[in-house]
Amino acid sequence: MLAVRGLSHSFTNGTETTPVLQQIDFEVEAGGLVSLLGSSGSGKSTLLNLMAGLMKPTTGSILINGEAIERMNENRLAEFRRSQIGFIFQSYELIPHLTVRENVELPLVFQGVRPKVRREKADSLLTRVGIGDKGALFPSQLSGGQQQRVSIARSLVTEPAIVFADEPTGNLDTKTEEEIIALLLELNGTLGLTFVIVTHELEVAKRTRRVIHLRDGRLVEDRRQEVTPP
Numbered sequence: 435m436l437a438v439r440g441l442s443h444s445f446t447n448g449t450e451t452t453p454v455l456q457q458i459d460f461e462v463e464a465g466g467l468v469s470l471l472g473s474s475g476s477g478k479s480t481l482l483n484l485m486a487g488l489m490k491p492t493t494g495s496i497l498i499n500g501e502a503i504e505r506m507n508e509n510r511l512a513e514f515r516r517s518q519i520g521f522i523f524q525s526y527e528l529i530p531h532l533t534v535r536e537n538v539e540l541p542l543v544f545q546g547v548r549p550k551v552r553r554e555k556a557d558s559l560l561t562r563v564g565i566g567d568k569g570a571l572f573p574s575q576l577s578g579g580q581q582q583r584v585s586i587a588r589s590l591v592t593e594p595a596i597v598f599a600d601e602p603t604g605n606l607d608t609k610t611e612e613e614i615i616a617l618l619l620e621l622n623g624t625l626g627l628t629f630v631i632v633t634h635e636l637e638v639a640k641r642t643r644r645v646i647h648l649r650d651g652r653l654v655e656d657r658r659q660e661v662t663p664p
């Protein structure tokens with residue numbers, strides 16, 4: 435599903451080159467869920483940006499469904515990202531003047547899907563994430579946890595191959611954090627969706643059966659663990 439092969443990345447500023455990621459190798463199978471754990475500055479965001487095709491790596495490759503995304507041209511990559519990659523952000527990134535349902539429908543608007551089909555898909559996903567009664571409201575009328583549920587529904591509406599969650603619980607209190615992680619685990623388990631959860635929080639990583647640990651731009655541990663419910 436996702437394969438990161440020999441990935442290194444450096445930023446160049448004038449004559450100075452800063453290596454930020456060095457020789458990262460890992461794979462996530464279809465239906466897998468991993469947390470990518472690292473402290474601030476460890477290179478998580480850079481790795482996420484590379485896996486999402488937002489930047490090209492200095493060396494190495496990222497394969498999603500067998501396709502090397504760094505080799506795609508701009509149009510193909512844009513289309514691939516729209517259809518195959520879902521995103522969940524720390525700050526939800528919902529559009530304030532669109533209703534909850536319209537926010538979830540939006541990726542399908544870009545794909546030219548008919549309004550009736552869009553609406554059905556959005557409503558069914560909103561129900562799936564536990565806020566089926568909120569479709570007509572605006573994001574500001576929802577709690578943080580509910581807004582993150584909207585963002586999760588939106589990330590799934592195109593039926594992507596993989597979903598990247600960037601500090602998905604960073605703005606939430608402990609109880610809501612637990613609920614959102616439980617929802618991601620449940621979606622992974624029941625729908626077989628593939629997730630990479632980027633986090634600096636050990637509490638989040640403790641809830642996932644596999645943890646990839648980044649430190650100073652290197653993959654220092656790829657651990658499988660028993661998970662006990664909280």
Ligand SMILES: Nc1ncnc2c1ncn2[C@@H]1O[C@H](COP(=O)(O)OP(=O)(O)OP(=O)(O)O)[C@@H](O)[C@H]1O
Pocket residue numbers: 445446447452454472473474475476477478479480481634
């Ligand atoms: N555009 C850039 N130019 C130069 N250095 C950069 C650039 N972007 C990131 N870095 C450096 O790369 C290292 C890793 O940054 P990155 O943002 O990937 O870490 P992170 O683990 O996501 O941290 P955080 O959790 O604080 O966002 C840092 O030392 C950072 O200063």
